[in-house]
Amino acid sequence: MALSRRSFLVGALAVAGCSYSSPTGRVRIAAGEPGGFYVEFARLLAGEMRAVEPEWRVEVVATLGSVMNLSRVAAGEAELGLTLADALAAARSGTEPFTAPIDLTALGRVYENYMQLVVRADSPIRTLADLTGQHVSLGASGSGAALFGGRLIDTADVRVIIDHHPLADAVAALRDTRVQALLWSGGLPTPALSELDNAIGIRLLDLTSYIPALRDRYGPVYDQVTIPGGTYQAPTPVTTVGVPNLLIPSPSLSSPTIAATVRVLVERATNLVPQQALGTQYLDVRSLIDTAPAPLHPAAAAMYRELRG
Incomplete structure (x- = not known):
């Protein structure tokens, strides 16, 4: 018998040792500048998230880019953010332009x-x-x-x-x-x-x-x-x-929301490529889990394992 979405998430989160609750509430995605692909990707992601989780109130927040996004996610001013891998490495090590280490994980490597x-x-x-x-x-x-x-x-x-x-x-x-x-x-x-x-x-x-x-x-x-x-x-x-570009979660973001977001990345990957983009640079399901320099969030890792069977 086919699993319902709720049963699917319950099974994935049980692997991660997390209790289930519906992934509801506000989700702000710290993106980038108007005219850039961070904003375009974030808009597509927001649309797909709303399609699978009508309870989500997903907002795309224009920013100046990676360093600002990392700061906002770390401060709880955004639930998700896009960042370049080098900026994420600097944040985790507390090197310039950051003044102290920030312990952040990742949900996936989304494009180059x-x-x-x-x-x-x-x-x-x-x-x-x-x-x-x-x-x-x-x-x-x-x-x-x-x-x-x-x-x-x-x-x-x-x-x-x-x-x-x-x-x-x-x-x-x-x-x-x-x-x-x-x-x-x-x-x-x-x-x-x-x-x-x-x-x-x-x-x-x-x-x-x-x-x-x-x-x-x-x-x-x-x-x-x-x-x-x-x-x-x-x-x-x-x-x-x-x-590489990575999608990162706020440390306070719930495991059900993280798991459901990962499912969107995997199952709706073809809908997350901006129309004008050259396809070779974008979401490759095989490379999603390659999130160096940050570890995968445990709930994300559990969902990837579940989706891979």
């Missing part, structure tokens, strides 16, 4: 962010070193791009004039040549960058050579990834740095 260092197509700048002495936007303060950008500049030992702009402002500043480059951490293609590309033409810089040093200094949170040719107008692929 691509670090996109963008210049105008008509710019003479071809490498990161060419930006010496130039104005560069390294993402909004409180974003994962800002954290990574600082690390990249330090690792490369390049002296630039650092600005911190949200995406829309950074795009306008590059268009108007108030900055000579912008760093964006996001999915492919990012609509705001596609629009800029159509308006003035853009070029992405190859960051391959800095990956070994970044991994040596900060650990294996940085991957080598390729932005396919044609993602924007340029036909040539570009190699850059990829960082």
